[in-house]
Amino acid sequence: MTEAFVHLSVLGVEAPRALVTDADGLYVDGTFGRGGHSRRILSMLSEKGRLIAFDRDPEAVKAAADIRDPRFQIIHAPFSHMREALGEIGVTAVNGVFLDIGVSSPQIDDASRGFSFRFDGPLDMRMDTTRGETAAEWLARAPEGDIVRVLADYGEERFAGKIARAIVAEREKSPIETTKALASLVERVVPRNRRDAVQHPATRTFQAVRIQVNGELDELSSALEAAGSLLLPGGRLAVIAFHSLEDRIVKRFFERTAHPERAIDPRLPIPVEQLPKPLFEAPERILPSKAECEANPRARSAVLRAAARTAEPWRATDAAPASGAKSASSRQR
Numbered sequence: 001m002t003e004a005f006v007h008l009s010v011l012g013v014e015a016p017r018a019l020v021t022d023a024d025g026l027y028v029d030g031t032f033g034r035g036g037h038s039r040r041i042l043s044m045l046s047e048k049g050r051l052i053a054f055d056r057d058p059e060a061v062k063a064a065a066d067i068r069d070p071r072f073q074i075i076h077a078p079f080s081h082m083r084e085a086l087g088e089i090g091v092t093a094v095n096g097v098f099l100d101i102g103v104s105s106p107q108i109d110d111a112s113r114g115f116s117f118r119f120d121g122p123l124d125m126r127m128d129t130t131r132g133e134t135a136a137e138w139l140a141r142a143p144e145g146d147i148v149r150v151l152a153d154y155g156e157e158r159f160a161g162k163i164a165r166a167i168v169a170e171r172e173k174s175p176i177e178t179t180k181a182l183a184s185l186v187e188r189v190v191p192r193n194r195r196d197a198v199q200h201p202a203t204r205t206f207q208a209v210r211i212q213v214n215g216e217l218d219e220l221s222s223a224l225e226a227a228g229s230l231l232l233p234g235g236r237l238a239v240i241a242f243h244s245l246e247d248r249i250v251k252r253f254f255e256r257t258a259h260p261e262r263a264i265d266p267r268l269p270i271p272v273e274q275l276p277k278p279l280f281e282a283p284e285r286i287l288p289s290k291a292e293c294e295a296n297p298r299a300r301s302a303v304l305r306a307a308a309r310t311a312e313p314w315r316a317t318d319a320a321p322a323s324g325a326k327s328a329s330s331r332q333r
């Protein structure tokens with residue numbers, strides 16, 4: 001692992017602590033990355049404990065080979081498929097599920113992955129490089145209206161219409177195939193006087209296209225449901241989100257599942273014992289300390305939410321459609 005690939009795990013102590021309740025238990029880390037949290041979780045488990053990690057990025061899966069521990073196993077799959085993937089190895093219930101969502105430093109810092117406008121590289125942006133459409137392919141075929149919606153919804157981009165128009169005009173002349181090509185196009189379109197002093201004008205566009213290419217919000221919604229259905233009573237779900245779109249999905253999931261009675265019209269004459277019972281205990285919200293934010297600026301936008309499953313049998317909750325989510329106050333990290 002080179003210096004550039006060193007990943008500082010955000011809430012590296014707090015998150016495992018919010019997750020592990022039984023040293024002999026079986027835990028899932030849905031976002032292995034470079035294994036900072038996984039290693040910490042393993043250090044809290046006994047010889048009987050077990051950790052199964054997921055990552056959709058083949059590079060992360062390769063890095064997991066460094067963990068030579070019989071209690072550990074890595075699966076190359078999106079975390080939305082954890083239920084099916086675990087079922088295939090005979091696991092139907094777990095003591096905790098952890099998600100540290102978003103992209104990792106190694107992904108951002110590798111020019112060939114196309115996540116960052118800071119380096120020139122192919123406009124790929126797929127976390128799983130073995131399947132799916134690249135950002136360049138999506139930008140080459142998406143209708144203008146879809147590009148506007150993605151930039152506005154996933155990037156909170158005020159100039160979504162202008163940027164989408166420019167993309168469509170540009171691709172008629174020549175395909176947009178590199179990070180620099182997309183970044184300079186956005187720079188040309190966003191009016192100089194409206195440019196954010198601290199943020200590159202392409203920040204929001206890159207974030208939005210990345211979320212679209214990887215189906216990130218739908219992945220998260222599905223993973224929360226899957227985790228809820230897998231957790232044993234008392235088992236914990238802990239999720240770190242880095243921008244408001246993701247955090248809103250996590251927050252609403254816990255609101256729906258910890259307080260299902262709030263969704264019922266209080267004017268209806270329903271006896272208390274017939275109200276739906278909570279699927280999770282009240283969640284806690286944990287933020288990184290000032291010291292961590294100073295040491296690692298990536299931590300600044302992180303929010304950890306964690307809660308324990310109740311003994312109530314799981315029932316699918318009505319997830320709000322992630323793709324309709326509005327407004328993100330966030331940064332590419």
Ligand SMILES: C[S@@+](CC[C@H](N)C(=O)[O-])C[C@H]1O[C@@H](n2cnc3c(N)ncnc32)[C@H](O)[C@@H]1O
Binds near residue numbers: 007
């Ligand atoms: C922020 S990093 C995790 C860092 C990790 N906690 C550590 O300490 O090294 C996020 C990781 O999750 C992976 N990831 C993101 N979305 C995923 C998904 N839907 N399914 C599986 N892995 C995903 C990314 O490929 C990336 O490696």
